[in-house]
Amino acid sequence: MKRPELVLRDFCIPVNPYFPTAGMFAKFHEQLETGLKYYPADNAEIAHVLAEVLGLDPASVVMANGSTELITWICELLVRGGLATPVPTFGRWTDQPRELGQAVHEFPLRAEDGFRLAVDRFVRFVRRRGAAAAAICNPNNPTGSLVPREDLQRLLEELSDLDVVVIDESFIDFAEPDDIPSAASAAAARPGVIVIKSLGKNFGLHGVRAGYAVAHPRTAELLRRRLPPWNINALAEMLVRALPDHWAEYEQSRRHVIRDRLCLHHRLARLPQLVVFPSKANFVYVRIPQVVDGVQLRNRLLTEYGILVRECGSKSGSDRHHLRIAARPETQLDQLTTALAAALEELGSPRDAKAVGA
């Protein structure tokens, strides 16, 4: 029997819940009919608007129909002779090259290191495997671990002979409140480096399908020429054009999400059955006890407690004993932690059990 008071809470999709603001949505509503009836601007024009907001050189920015469009085209055009990537990672980075018949060299991140990327070991791995391309999510998805700026700089220098090194920064706005450790300026300066970013995650609009790449003007021009010239829809254009007037609100929302993630980490760490890994994204990666099956736990959380989390068994380099839990407003955390504690107990891991540490 379903409990009548069950309120569904989504801790699965990592989205900024504080943006766009109600005022921005009101504007989108006003512009909807006209926006949809007429053609949006082309890629280069919208990229120009975005570059100005982000303080980047427009010649280095390429707009895309989501970061997935960029991953698809980068693998199609630039990945030859295999791609190395730390795992677990965003699924498209392992699946896309394989679908094209490319070798994918998976470099396993280690729980005992908190899933931090050991840059020197990774560079040696790339050499040993003879990979000509590499892709790194920073912060990593699903673990949330961040490669610090100096390490990343070293990695880009060490691998500067590769055809391409892609840094997927879809979650980097949630890494630090003040100094966002983006490699965008490094990418704009080196022909072999591309930074890509989904706009859906940080701007809270997964359905809009918008993303961009930052690259050396020569690399950006190659991508711009090969991608469909009219790939940006009216809503994505409205979003980008609204950003200059709402940047302060975005900054505020971003900081709010970072506070939510810290709070989520703190609350999860109080559950003795969980190992909680350090995260610089807007989600937290946790390990559940070996006696509990992640799929059963996810299903029970949803059906009995109205809580949706991402069970990570389908991800290469992860398994059914790991969950990704998205940062949400603090007011929702009681429901989450109560449900987790109860469901874990019901599935055989009592509250006084101790997490097996990393």
Place this chain on the structure above:
Amino acid sequence: MKRPELVLRDFCIPVNPYFPTAGMFAKFHEQLETGLKYYPADNAEIAHVLAEVLGLDPASVVMANGSTELITWICELLVRGGLATPVPTFGRWTDQPRELGQAVHEFPLRAEDGFRLAVDRFVRFVRRRGAAAAAICNPNNPTGSLVPREDLQRLLEELSDLDVVVIDESFIDFAEPDDIPSAASAAAARPGVIVIKSLGKNFGLHGVRAGYAVAHPRTAELLRRRLPPWNINALAEMLVRALPDHWAEYEQSRRHVIRDRLCLHHRLARLPQLVVFPSKANFVYVRIPQVVDGVQLRNRLLTEYGILVRECGSKSGSDRHHLRIAARPETQLDQLTTALAAALEELGSPRDAKAVGA
């Protein structure tokens, strides 16, 4: 000095003005926040919904971020050894292969034939040039001429050894009120034929970026595997999911547009300075007198009379003496024809001049 009563009228963008209905827009508004906050379904799922509405085999349908995404990928993956296309045509069919370094073999359509495609001559042209691919807009854009079903069937048979023959049917819903002469079922049956279609034109939403391909399941699978797997935005998904409940209204709107095109043709044909070509699309292609420059005419129509038309000088196979005029509600035609007659006279072609016929 600008006339205060100037009402701007867009006869440039060929869009269905009667769809989506106000009721559908009301639903889009209701769904906007939720639709944009969450991920849309993937390509295959949305293609399935569309295929059911259109009475097609879902295995033959591939959704795209506008027909341009399909043109880009078809040229990238399937066009090797040159593409033949009748001109004038939609610009991407001449520009895209060229941008990839492919030869484009332009087959000039003749004004004296009313820009009808002479299928046998085109087939001989393809052979003579040794092209391995062909693309035909049907109805043609910008001329509006239609290849009749039997001719098209013959063309597909004659060219069945080519790598690919693409029929771009973006405007075909406006060809006939009852029996739409689509080649979709022929495409689903032959691995070398692809029908593509923009959804923006017929469903009145250029900003939504949606289109689809119909092809043999094997060809469809190839495209589906190579295109980005999540390429459909939330608004395009809302549109597709709304279609089953609003199909009767769409049918009505489509017939209304056909009546508007007939009416537009009739009214334009009464201007002695114009040669008006037969059209089966939602626009009409006209020739203006040699003494008048099309760019000057377009500019004068816009600044003095508030009328926007497409001057076709930039299109290969057309020139500055041709305009494409979109079908609009009949109530707007007085403003159009009055402006055209006056502007032509002001630019040196008096009302009693006679058009130089085809």
